[in-house]
Amino acid sequence: MSDSNSYSTSPSQPGDVRMRGFARRTTVDAALAWLDGHTAPLPTERVPLLEAADRVLASEVTSRVDVPGFDRAMMDGFAVRAADTSGATPYNPLELTIAGEILPGTRYDGKVGAGQAVRIMTGAPLPIGADAVLPAEKAEVAAAAESGASAVPARVAALDEVSPGKNVGLRGEDVRAGTVVLPARRRLRPQDVGVLSSIGVAEVEVVRRPRVRIVVTGNELLPPGSPPESNRIADANGPMLAALVARDGGIVHNPGIVPDDPDAILQAMRDQCDVVLVSGGSSVGREDHAPVLLARHGELAIHGIAIRPSSPAGMGRLDGRLVFLLPGNPVSCLCAYEFFAGRAIRVLGGRSVDWPYRSVRMRLRRKLVSAVGRVDYARVALVDGEVEPVAISGASILSSTTRADGFVIVPADSEGFPSGAEVKVYLYN
Amino acid sequence: MSDSNSYSTSPSQPGDVRMRGFARRTTVDAALAWLDGHTAPLPTERVPLLEAADRVLASEVTSRVDVPGFDRAMMDGFAVRAADTSGATPYNPLELTIAGEILPGTRYDGKVGAGQAVRIMTGAPLPIGADAVLPAEKAEVAAAAESGASAVPARVAALDEVSPGKNVGLRGEDVRAGTVVLPARRRLRPQDVGVLSSIGVAEVEVVRRPRVRIVVTGNELLPPGSPPESNRIADANGPMLAALVARDGGIVHNPGIVPDDPDAILQAMRDQCDVVLVSGGSSVGREDHAPVLLARHGELAIHGIAIRPSSPAGMGRLDGRLVFLLPGNPVSCLCAYEFFAGRAIRVLGGRSVDWPYRSVRMRLRRKLVSAVGRVDYARVALVDGEVEPVAISGASILSSTTRADGFVIVPADSEGFPSGAEVKVYLYN
Numbered sequence: 001m002s003d004s005n006s007y008s009t010s011p012s013q014p015g016d017v018r019m020r021g022f023a024r025r026t027t028v029d030a031a032l033a034w035l036d037g038h039t040a041p042l043p044t045e046r047v048p049l050l051e052a053a054d055r056v057l058a059s060e061v062t063s064r065v066d067v068p069g070f071d072r073a074m075m076d077g078f079a080v081r082a083a084d085t086s087g088a089t090p091y092n093p094l095e096l097t098i099a100g101e102i103l104p105g106t107r108y109d110g111k112v113g114a115g116q117a118v119r120i121m122t123g124a125p126l127p128i129g130a131d132a133v134l135p136a137e138k139a140e141v142a143a144a145a146e147s148g149a150s151a152v153p154a155r156v157a158a159l160d161e162v163s164p165g166k167n168v169g170l171r172g173e174d175v176r177a178g179t180v181v182l183p184a185r186r187r188l189r190p191q192d193v194g195v196l197s198s199i200g201v202a203e204v205e206v207v208r209r210p211r212v213r214i215v216v217t218g219n220e221l222l223p224p225g226s227p228p229e230s231n232r233i234a235d236a237n238g239p240m241l242a243a244l245v246a247r248d249g250g251i252v253h254n255p256g257i258v259p260d261d262p263d264a265i266l267q268a269m270r271d272q273c274d275v276v277l278v279s280g281g282s283s284v285g286r287e288d289h290a291p292v293l294l295a296r297h298g299e300l301a302i303h304g305i306a307i308r309p310s311s312p313a314g315m316g317r318l319d320g321r322l323v324f325l326l327p328g329n330p331v332s333c334l335c336a337y338e339f340f341a342g343r344a345i346r347v348l349g350g351r352s353v354d355w356p357y358r359s360v361r362m363r364l365r366r367k368l369v370s371a372v373g374r375v376d377y378a379r380v381a382l383v384d385g386e387v388e389p390v391a392i393s394g395a396s397i398l399s400s401t402t403r404a405d406g407f408v409i410v411p412a413d414s415e416g417f418p419s420g421a422e423v424k425v426y427l428y429n
Numbered sequence: 430m431s432d433s434n435s436y437s438t439s440p441s442q443p444g445d446v447r448m449r450g451f452a453r454r455t456t457v458d459a460a461l462a463w464l465d466g467h468t469a470p471l472p473t474e475r476v477p478l479l480e481a482a483d484r485v486l487a488s489e490v491t492s493r494v495d496v497p498g499f500d501r502a503m504m505d506g507f508a509v510r511a512a513d514t515s516g517a518t519p520y521n522p523l524e525l526t527i528a529g530e531i532l533p534g535t536r537y538d539g540k541v542g543a544g545q546a547v548r549i550m551t552g553a554p555l556p557i558g559a560d561a562v563l564p565a566e567k568a569e570v571a572a573a574a575e576s577g578a579s580a581v582p583a584r585v586a587a588l589d590e591v592s593p594g595k596n597v598g599l600r601g602e603d604v605r606a607g608t609v610v611l612p613a614r615r616r617l618r619p620q621d622v623g624v625l626s627s628i629g630v631a632e633v634e635v636v637r638r639p640r641v642r643i644v645v646t647g648n649e650l651l652p653p654g655s656p657p658e659s660n661r662i663a664d665a666n667g668p669m670l671a672a673l674v675a676r677d678g679g680i681v682h683n684p685g686i687v688p689d690d691p692d693a694i695l696q697a698m699r700d701q702c703d704v705v706l707v708s709g710g711s712s713v714g715r716e717d718h719a720p721v722l723l724a725r726h727g728e729l730a731i732h733g734i735a736i737r738p739s740s741p742a743g744m745g746r747l748d749g750r751l752v753f754l755l756p757g758n759p760v761s762c763l764c765a766y767e768f769f770a771g772r773a774i775r776v777l778g779g780r781s782v783d784w785p786y787r788s789v790r791m792r793l794r795r796k797l798v799s800a801v802g803r804v805d806y807a808r809v810a811l812v813d814g815e816v817e818p819v820a821i822s823g824a825s826i827l828s829s830t831t832r833a834d835g836f837v838i839v840p841a842d843s844e845g846f847p848s849g850a851e852v853k854v855y856l857y858n
Contacts, residue, residue, distance in 0.1 A: 049654045050683075053672030067828075069657035074825065076714045104649030104689070104716070107660040121716055123649045123757070125660045136714075174826050181828060189857050190676065191830040194669030194759055198662060198827060202654030220533035220552045225478045225631030228498035231536040231554045233627065240623030243482030247619065254479075260533070285505045285565075287533070287550060328552070330623055358787055396503065397603050398627060399496075399610060401620040428618050 022284065022304030025311060027412060028339065028375045031302050035315065035340055038301075038322065041185075041350040042208040042274065053193050054249075055206035056350030057186045063179050063199040066172035070125040075167045078117040078139055078156055079108075079130035085161040093140060093157035102127060117156050126168055133167035134158055175199055185350055207350030212245045213273040214238055214254035217265055217280040217290070218328055221257050236398055237279040237326070237333045244334075247356065248342045249349040250275065262289045266297065274321055274348055277341055280328030283312035290325050294318060306374040306412060309395035310336035322348075330398035335377040357406065357426040362387045367419045370410040379404035380425060387425055404428065451713065451733030454740060456841060457768065457804045460731050464744065464769055467730075467751065470614075470779040471637040471703065482622050483678075484635035485779030486615045492608050492628040495601035499554040504596045507546040507568055507585055508537075508559035514590040522569060522586035531556060546585050555597055562596035563587055604628055614779055636779030641674045642702040643667055643683035646694055646709040646719070647757055650686050665827055666708040666755070666762045673763075676785065677771050678778040679704070691718045695726065703750055703777055706770055709757030712741035719754050723747060735803040735841060738824035739765035751777075759827035764806040786835065786855040791816045796848045799839040808833035809854060816854055833857065 026034075044058035073079065080096060088094040096117040102108045102124040112118055112129035120126070120133060138160040175181055181195055182188075188196075188204070196204060216238040226234040235257055242252045258268045260281060269276050269290070278290040284304075291314055294300040298318030303325070305313050313336035314325035324341040326333045343353050365386040370376040381388045382405045390404050406427040410416055417423055455463075473487035502508065509525060517523040525546040531537045531553040541547055541558035549555070549562060567589040604610055610624055611617075617625075617633070625633060645667040655663040664686055671681045687697045689710060698705050698719070710717040713733075720743055723729040727747030732754070734742050742765035743754035753770040755762045772782050794815040799805040810817045811834045819833045835856040839845055846852055 049668055050671060053668075053675065065657050067657060068662050070659055104647060105661050106648075121714070123647070123662075169825055175828050182831060187858070188672075189831070190669045190672035191759075191763055191827060191857075193672050194665035194763075195827050195831050197653040197668045198657075198665040198759075200654060200656035200663060218533060218552070219535075224626040225629060227629035228494050228496060228627075230499055232534050233497050233552075234629060236623035236627040239478055239482075239626045240619045242479060243617075243619035243622050246482065285550070330620075330627075334620055334623075396598055398620060398623050399604050402611060402618070402624050428620075429616070 022311070025304040025306040025374075026302045027306050029412075031305050031315070031340060032343070034301055035344055036347070036353070038317065039344045039347040042210060042348050044205050045208045046203045046205055049193060049197055049202055049204060052188050052196065052204040052206060053190055055188055055204070055209075057182055057184060057188060058205040058207055058350075059184045060180050061182045061196065061199075061201065063175045063177055063181050065175075065199055066177050067175040067198045068169065068171060068173070071171050072169045073102075073120040073122055073124050073126060073133045073167065074169045075133055075135045076121050077119075077133045077135040077167065079112055079120045079127050080117045080132055080134050080158070080162065081112060081114060081130060082132040082162050082164040082166065084115055085132075085134060085158045088158040088161045090159045093159055095155050095157050098141075098154055098156050131164045131168070132162040134160070134162050135167060138162075187351060210250045210274040210345050210348040211272070212250040212252055212275045212277060212345060213268065213271040214241050214245070214252065215265065215268040215276060215278045215290075216241075216254075216257050217260055217278065218257065219260045221280075223257065236330045237328065240330065240334065240398075241277055241279060241326075241337060244337050244342060245277075245345060248345040249351055250345045260287055260289065262293060265289050266293050269293065269318055269323060275341070275345055276318065276321060276323040277326055277337070278323065279326045279333055282314055282325035282327050290323075294323055294325070298323065305336075307335065307339065308370075308374050308376050310339070310377070311374070313340065315340060327395070329395040331379075331401060332395040334398075334401060339375075339377070355426055357428065359424050359426050361422050361424055364389075364417055364419055364421050364423055368408060368410065368416045368423070370414060370416040372415055373412060375412050376410035376416075378408045378410060379406075380408050381405050382425070387423060401428075451740070454733040454735040454803075455731045456735050458841075460734050460744065460769060461772070463730055464773055465776070465782070467746065468773045468776040471639060471777050473634050474637045475632045475634055478622060478626055478631050478633060481617050481625065481633040481635060482619055484617055484633070484638075486611055486613060486617060487634040487636055487779075488613045489609050490611045490625065490628075490630065492604045492606055492610050494604075494628055495606050496604040496627045497598065497600060497602070500600050501598045502531075502549040502551055502553050502555060502562045502596065503598045504562055504564045505550050506548075506562045506564040506596065508541055508549045508556050509546045509561055509563050509587070509591065510541060510543060510559060511561040511591050511593040511595065513544055514561075514563060514587040517587040517590045519588045522588055524584055524586050527570075527583060527585050546587075560593045560597070561591040563589070563591050564596060567591075616780060639679045639703040639774050639777040640701070641679040641681055641704045641706060641774060642697065642700040643670050643674070643681065644694065644697040644705060644707045644719075645670075645683075645686050646689055646707065647686070648689045650709075652686060665759045666757065669759065669763065669827075670706055670708060670755075670766060673766055673771060674706075674774060677774040678780055679774045689716055689718065691722060694718050695722050698722065698747055698752060704770070704774055705747065705750060705752040706755055706766070707752065708755045708762055711743055711754035711756050719752075723752055723754070727752065734765075736764065736768065737799075737803055737805050739768070739806070740803070742769065744769060756824070758824040760808075760830060761824040763827075763830060768804075768806070784855055786857065788853050788855050790851050790853055793818075793846055793848055793850050793852055797837060797839065797846045797852070799843060799845040801844055802841055804841050805839035805845075807837045807839060808835075809837050810834050811854070816852055830857075
């Protein structure tokens with residue numbers, strides 16, 4: 001496995017992808033253009049409402065019902081005819097006959113006539129005949145009749161007047177039948193799930209989540225979390241990629257390290273999935289099997305990208321699925337995932353292509369050097385409100401990305417930024 | 430169930446919490462102060478590395494090992510003594526004897542002597558005696574010896590000189606034993622999980638996730654996603670709260686709607702959990718059981734808060750767990766969750782108290798009115814780069830929160846903001 005980008009252990013041969021280094025590197029823009037031309041949201045699936053939060057809506061949702069489905073009381077009190085309270089004050093109480101009671105979830109089958117009141121609780125349907133709710137604190141109930149716990153007093157005095165419609169929530173005031181309540185491609189928020197529930201949607205049609213096979217190669221690798229040995233290191237990329245894929249909405253399939261063997265790698269690349277991430281063996285060295293396999297059995301569309309630190313990255317297609325060749329060096333792996341694979345996984349799942357990071361604009365504490373012709377993924381720390389590059393190079397130093405607070409992207413047409421320049425920082429947090 | 434805040438269906442009685450309205454409302458600041466005085470991160474638990482992403486680290490992690498645990502080749506090529514290449518150029522190739530080969534994951538047991546070279550792959554341990562790696566493209570291997578597929582050619586010519594340490598990654602260059610690699614309370618990023626894997630951490634000590642019992646009450650409620658009936662509405666708060674709790678890192682326990690019955694509600698509030706969210710019946714009406722139960726069986730610390738639209742909210746403790754009384758009206762429920770319950774759930778899980786929303790500063794398109802003495806949670810839409818209030822009132826209109834792009838908080842000492850004022854908008858996305 002090799003993570004450099006300008007050499008090979010075998011001489012270049014016609015028809016052999018194992019050239020002496022990459023003949024030329026694809027620009028990041030061209031790689032993204034290829035990628036965006038080959039990614040679109042996956043087909044949809046139905047999920048129960050309680051699993052729909054954070055999923056992406058397949059198409060707009062129109063309500064078939066009014067919410068609420070009835071006029072309802074917005075306060076505890078008495079359903080009345082507003083006209084019957086006209087002129088009522090504490091000094092001129094107007095007496096009404098209490099004809100019944102409506103608790104939430106029940107309905108009053110009678111009709112509220114002139115001079116009548118029906119005790120009503122917030123949320124209960126307004127009975128026929130009534131057109132307003134007299135709030136409880138504007139009503140004086142005969143105290144004697146309250147001695148029985150559930151007794152309905154016979155009479156109540158209105159101490160204030162209410163106008164028609166007062167304290168009444170109208171049918172359809174939240175959602176009217178026929179209204180579009182949520183647009184297509186909406187990533188469902190908690191309150192969206194609440195609204196879907198209220199309009200009677202028990203199952204939601206959402207974009208299917210991409211299934212992502214993580215193929216970690218490298219005979220020098222021990223299973224994740226193993227104590228390092230004298231000649232082998234624990235796999236860092238598998239757990240890191242699994243967390244990245246989960247963040248971007250993919251379903252992770254990561255059954256373990258695959259031996260550096262072409263048959264084993266090809267078989268893993270053909271696992272049932274939408275996206276394959278191959279970590280390690282992505283370059284043009286003798287043990288770099290994945291690019292050769294992809295070129296032979298599928299399409300190696302892009303191999304070698306003008307980006308630092310992940311220039312040996314590649315991508316293509318195999319049996320209709322997207323395959324990403326990620327360098328084995330962990331920072332390169334992270335960078336190639338973030339620029340290309342993560343974007344594709346988000347788009348397949350119906351999410352935004354945008355970076356899943358908050359960004360801020362801040363000043364550089366010292367210069368950040370790059371080279372014209374390549375994009376740089378520069379890890380930076382925030383120190384006293386300024387931006388400090390933590391490691392320009394060092395694709396093997398994963399701890400540089402845990403010390404960093406974020407990263408700055410230096411575009412291909414830039415030699416970098418001078419000290420004091422304001423730059424856009426994407427924050428890891 | 431009642432969601433208003435200044436009335437009651439029964440007259441005030443000494444010793445009865447069912448007063449005629451709230452005697453006074455607690456300020457938001459005082460409620461937050463009580464809350465923060467009663468919340469601290471939960472005890473820790475060990476989780477497998479592959480489940481550790483996004484969890485909160487219990488304490489700082491110090492590496493017990495060097496990563497890598499050995500000096501290693503950073504390029505494919507030949508392990509050599511640097512001195513042996515001194516003066517080499519394409520016009521002055523210096524021949525070395527190839528003494529063997531080191532693939533990744535293997536070790537070369539011999540010693541590289543003067544005039545010798547050992548073929549080495551990126552990531553393989555540098556053999557004893559060698560102090561540099563001559564890159565493959567600076568080496569010319571006798572072509573004849575390459576005819577056999579796996580034959581190791583006898584001799585290689587160095588076409589360039591390498592200095593000591595060139596293309597060698599030193600033991601411990603990523604992580605040195607004894608170094609703190611991650612601070613306490615870190616919410617683990619994908620790359621953090623990678624680093625933990627590399628230092629041999631297979632299980633991670635993290636803050637336990639709070640278990641949250643959602644108690645939705647209201648006899649007017651149908652199960653989530655039910656078509657509305659003539660006098661009942663589908664529960665929107667249960668699914669919404671479940672999504673909010675999951676977002677804030679809690680483990681949701683939401684078995685369904687609880688009848689408006691004191692015994693049933695008390696039993697649900699005593700379910701095994703760290704936090705109880707009671708939705709509905711939070712005010713001072715006759716059917717508002719939860720505040721009475723909490724006052725009788727535990728501590729009703731705060732009831733009635735100077736905030737709009739969730740003034741009938743409350744909080745307290747029961748058998749050591751935190752209990753939040755959330756109004757049944759869905760916007761009030763959302764607001765009370767966001768201000769109080771969500772904050773507590775994040776703190777219990779070791780996360781930040783901060784709002785889990787990105788904020789931007791933008792200009793108001795028209796005035797936003799409030800009243801001195803209360804905090805307002807105002808839903809707003811972004812229109813042409815300006816802020817448009819979508820619904821100042823209407824605690825029952827949940828769709829106002831799906832039409833909104835975010836919210837503005839109007840502090841208690843403000844009467845609101847004039848048109849054109851710059852305000853801080855928290856974005857739902």
